[in-house]
Amino acid sequence: MTLADTFNKTNNRxxxxxTESQLGGGSFxxxxxxxxxxxxxxxxxxxxxxxxxxxxxxxxxxxxxxxKKNSSTLNGSFDLPDGLGTVAFQWPQVNTTGSNPNPGxxxxxxxxxxxxxxxxxxxxxxxxxxxxxxxxxxxxxxIPPLQIKYTILAxxxxxxxxxxxxxxxxxxxxxxxxxxxxxxxxxxxxxxxxFLDNPSSxxxxxGLDPNATLENDTSLAGQLKVGLRALKASIxxxxxxxxTSASVGPLFHPTHTFGPAPFATLYTxxxxxxxxxxxxxxxxx
Numbered sequence: 168m169t170l171a172d173t174f175n176k177t178n179n180r181x182x183x184x185x186t187e188s189q190l191g192g193g194s195f196x197x198x199x200x201x202x203x204x205x206x207x208x209x210x211x212x213x214x215x216x217x218x219x220x221x222x223x224x225x226x227x228x229x230x231x232x233x234x235k236k237n238s239s240t241l242n243g244s245f246d247l248p249d250g251l252g253t254v255a256f257q258w259p260q261v262n263t264t265g266s267n268p269n270p271g272x273x274x275x276x277x278x279x280x281x282x283x284x285x286x287x288x289x290x291x292x293x294x295x296x297x298x299x300x301x302x303x304x305x306x307x308x309x310i311p312p313l314q315i316k317y318t319i320l321a322x323x324x325x326x327x328x329x330x331x332x333x334x335x336x337x338x339x340x341x342x343x344x345x346x347x348x349x350x351x352x353x354x355x356x357x358x359x360x361x362f363l364d365n366p367s368s369x370x371x372x373x374g375l376d377p378n379a380t381l382e383n384d385t386s387l388a389g390q391l392k393v394g395l396r397a398l399k400a401s402i403x404x405x406x407x408x409x410x411t412s413a414s415v416g417p418l419f420h421p422t423h424t425f426g427p428a429p430f431a432t433l434y435t436x437x438x439x440x441x442x443x444x445x446x447x448x449x450x451x452x
Contacts, residue, residue, distance in 0.1 A: 168341070168357075170373065172451040181363040181451055183371075185355070187341045193273050194266035195336055199259070201238035249295050250304065252287030259330035273336040278388055278427050281327030286392075290322045314403045318417070323394035329427050331388040336440070339378040346372050373447045379440040386429035394422030 171184040242257030259282045265275025291301040304318040345355035348370030355361055355373075399416035 168375075168447075170447075170449055172449075174369070174451055179365050181366050181369065183345075183355075183361045183363070183451065185343075185357050185361075185373075187357045189270040189338050191267060191269040193336070194264070195273060195275070195334075196265075197261075197263045197275065197277075197332070197334055199261040199279070199332075201258075201260075247287065249291070250288070250301060251291050251295065252285065255284045255286070256282060258282070261330055261332045263332060263334060265334060265336065270338075272338070274334065276331070276333040278331040279329045281329045281390065284325055284327035286323065286325040288321050289324050290320060312404060312406055316401045318396060318399040321396045321399075323392060323396070323422065325392040327390050327392070329388050329390065330433070331386050331427060331429055333382075333384045335382040337380045337382065339380065342376050342378070344374040344376075346374070348372075369451045371449055371451065373449070375445045375447065377442040377445075379442070381438045381440050383434070383436055383438070384432065385434040387431040387433060388427035388429045390424060390426030390428070392422065392424045394420065396420050 168187045169185070171186075173182045173184075174180075175182075238258040238260060242255070244253050244255035246253050257280055259279040261277050261279045263275035263277035265273045267273045288301075290303065294301045294303065303320045305316075307315040307317070341357060343355060343357070345353045345361070347353060347366065348368035351367075353361060353363065353371075396417040397419035399414075399418075401412060401414035403410055403412045405411055
């Protein structure tokens, strides 16, 4: 922002020529919301006993926590039968950081870990359907002192769904209010010269009111992880609690993840962003 001024003493005329432009280097961060949930079972026990002159009263409150979860621990998984795969879920935590070294819109995009993911072994599924089990992996020796677990060949097919958020911080037009030293308001706009004839004061206050808008788009996004595992084994020797283990492989383990790609919009909106007003004082002579 510049406030060029020219004072013509011949005709006692003051020209104020204000200009403004946005600088680069802005940044912002967003943090996904958290939450917590607790489910309790409460018992109120009240009993009285009478025996001659003796009266006994017992009151007891019993609070048993059945379930307690927050956003950092709200996750879990379970195995599918016959070693076919797993199912996992977790809280959709999305944090983003946006920056722009140049003037203009500042953008950020981020996505959570999969809030739901099915991880299956398609080779095991096919072999289990044909043979009733998967001969390409198993265990030799189910009791100590020697146990060997092996995987000759397995595959990964893991479709998942996560939450994706994108933000755009768009700068607005900078507006201001110009007053002279006596408190009188002077018509003013950036980019247009202001002329004052016979100014009663050459002291001025410029009140600046920066503004912007923030766009938020929240979507469900899909991803697919595929991979292979070949020649993996582990051996355990000993009797609990005195055991030792060693493992090798997999010797071949390529993986690739497709996505995430948005497929359903959950929420979209644009919010006004209010910055703290500022006042600049200057004098023209």
